[in-house]
Amino acid sequence: MTDMRSILGAMAERNKMEPEEIPEGTYRADDGLLHCKVCDQPVQHRLDIGGTVHLVRCICRCDEERRKREEEEERQRRERMYIASLKANGIQEQHFYSWTFANAEQNGDIQMAQRYVSQWEKAKEQNLGLLLWGGVGTGKTYIAACIANALIEQKVPVLMTNFSKVLNQMGAMYSEDRYKYISDFSKFPLLIIDDLGVERSTEYVREQIFAIIDERYKANLPLIVTTNLTIDELSDPKDVADARIYSRLLEMCAPIQIRGSDRRQKAGDAKIDLAQQMLFESEVSR
Ligand SMILES: [Zn+2]
Structure with missing residues (x-):
């Protein structure tokens, strides 16, 4: 005492x-x-x-409020760091970071993607994946990146990669490491794989693609895939090995046609407009 x-x-x-x-x-x-x-x-x-x-x-109250403010700032700082680390781990191409809904031109495709994000909990629960198909330049990758960024901002770990990269990395591994590599994708509640169908289609490649998709299927976790293949090519492939891949994919993912407003075409149009303005329309005053 x-x-x-x-x-x-x-x-x-x-x-x-x-x-x-x-x-x-x-x-x-x-x-x-x-x-x-x-x-x-x-x-x-x-x-x-x-x-x-x-x-x-x-x-006094001021001190108490200052303490709370500092705690809140600290919490936000940690949250930003966490989100930055999710981005660094989950989105491999840095130029995708700016592919966000905020930067997107509004159209039906973007709205569809926004709805997917706003109903993410349900999509996850029901294991609803998406198969975004459509022609080159329609913005499938852009839309997928918007979904990845928006979910990461909500602190959902997302891995966005592409088939070529995954197959490349797997090609350099021993088979037991390959299994570990694929099963590690299950750490991400959402896996996005860009560009199905552009890879060299060998027996080995198709086996690996099936293994990746099947692993996701077994983990009962959603998958988003983008592809230039048409729905006809996906639902009625000529090849047996492709058929196995696509039918599993269509079991897991709702096929959604991305129409876009052809970005590359638009860029081309902008050049034509510029040339038109500069070379044909402008009055050169002297
Ligand atoms: Zn005070």
């Missing part, structure tokens, strides 16, 4: 303020205690230790 008393006494001594000392931002109120000029709450209180009354510092 005496020990505790002397500890408290020492603490009080340390926090004690001289009676005449009035720190900036405070004033002495009628109760004899210093108060905060901003919130009017006392910034000191009386502490009775063994019959001696000490004036010790305490925190």
Whole structure:
């Protein structure tokens, strides 16, 4: 008890303020205690230790609010770091980082993708994947990247990669490492694989593609695949090995045609417009 008393006494001594000392931002109120000029709450209180009354510092509302603000800033900082690490781990191509709904031109495809994100919990629960198919330049990859970015912003780990890269990496591995590599995809609640159908279609490649998709199927987790193949090519392939891949894929993913407003075509149009303006229309005044 005496020990505790002397500890408290020492603490009080340390926090004690001289009676005449009035720190900036405070004033002495009628109760004899210093108060905060901003919130009017006392910034000191009386502490009775063994019959001696000490004036010790305490925190006012401003201090409390500042502490909360700092905690919130710290929480947000950690959250931003976490999201940045999810991006670094999940989106391999840095130029995809800016492919977001906020930067997208609104059209039906983008709205569909936004709805997928807003109903993500249900999509995950029902294991609803997407097979985004459509011609070159329709923006399938862009849409997939928008979905990846939006979910990552909500702290959902997403891995976005493409078949060529996955097959390349697997090609350099021993078979037991390959299995581990594929099964590690299950750490991501959403897997997005870009560009099915552009890879060299050997027996080995098709086996690996089936293994990747089948692993996802067994893990009961959603998968988004983009492809230039048409729905006819997907639902009625000539080749048996392709048929096995596509039928499994169509079991897991709803095929959605991406129509887009052909981006490359648009870029081409913009060049034509510019040339038209510069070379044919402009009045050269001298
Ligand atoms: Zn205050």
